[in-house]
Amino acid sequence: MTAMKFLIPLLGLTVAVWAETTPDSVPARQEPHHHVMFENDALRILSVLVPPGEETLNHSHDHDDASVCISGSNMRGKSGAGEWSKPGQPCTLGRAGLTQWAGKAGSHAVGNTGESLFQLVLVENLHTEFSLDSTPLNSEIGSETVTRENRAFRVFEIPLAAASEKSHTHTMPVVTILISGDAQFDGKHVTETGTWVYVPAGQTHSLKANAASQLVELEIR
Numbered sequence: 413m414t415a416m417k418f419l420i421p422l423l424g425l426t427v428a429v430w431a432e433t434t435p436d437s438v439p440a441r442q443e444p445h446h447h448v449m450f451e452n453d454a455l456r457i458l459s460v461l462v463p464p465g466e467e468t469l470n471h472s473h474d475h476d477d478a479s480v481c482i483s484g485s486n487m488r489g490k491s492g493a494g495e496w497s498k499p500g501q502p503c504t505l506g507r508a509g510l511t512q513w514a515g516k517a518g519s520h521a522v523g524n525t526g527e528s529l530f531q532l533v534l535v536e537n538l539h540t541e542f543s544l545d546s547t548p549l550n551s552e553i554g555s556e557t558v559t560r561e562n563r564a565f566r567v568f569e570i571p572l573a574a575a576s577e578k579s580h581t582h583t584m585p586v587v588t589i590l591i592s593g594d595a596q597f598d599g600k601h602v603t604e605t606g607t608w609v610y611v612p613a614g615q616t617h618s619l620k621a622n623a624a625s626q627l628v629e630l631e632i633r
């Protein structure tokens with residue numbers, strides 16, 4: 413994976429370039445660089461892959477989403493028929509960006525002007541209405557602390573020491589993503605950055621580290 417020292421926060425680029433949905437846009441799930449990997453009534457998981465020199469079609473987002481940086485590159489963006497932005501700095505490995513699109517859908521295109529693959533795990537919350545009485549920040553699941561949350565998601569960043577093991581239960585559906593290391597998710601051996609598993613609400617799951625590992629968990633509210 414790309415050297416950590418070159419990964420500087422980019423988050424905000426894709427947010428900064430959203431605009432009203434334009435007639436020539438396609439839904440994100442139909443855009444060729446957005447690959448739908450899993451879908452149920454509550455959520456959709458997409459793998460976003462934009463190789464160097466490529467750009468996406470103008471595409472629309474209409475569901476709140478969480479994007480987790482798996483591989484950063486210098487990305488530029490534009491909304492509709494607007495001008496391309498200047499390329500931003502690569503996103504930080506494992507950093508989650510949260511965007512609230514529901515009720516204010518927007519469309520944009522992004523292009524990779526850098527030399528690395530741009531890769532995200534993108535999770536859409538398919539609900540269209542959200543409760544305002546969200547669980548307060550810093551609520552915990554087991555010993556884990558929420559690092560970010562909004563109306564649609566809660567984000568946990570979980571370090572696992574080598575040879576450690578833990579299990580816990582989420583009250584919401586969760587997507588667990590390997591950021592680095594070598595681990596077992598419910599016995600499934602995972603070593604590749606960006607590998608994810610889906611765990612239904614209320615199901616106890618185990619996380620075991622063969623080597624020191626870093627995980628991100630996204631709860632879908």
Ligand SMILES: [Zn+2]
Pocket residue numbers: 580582586588617629
């Ligand atoms: Zn978990």
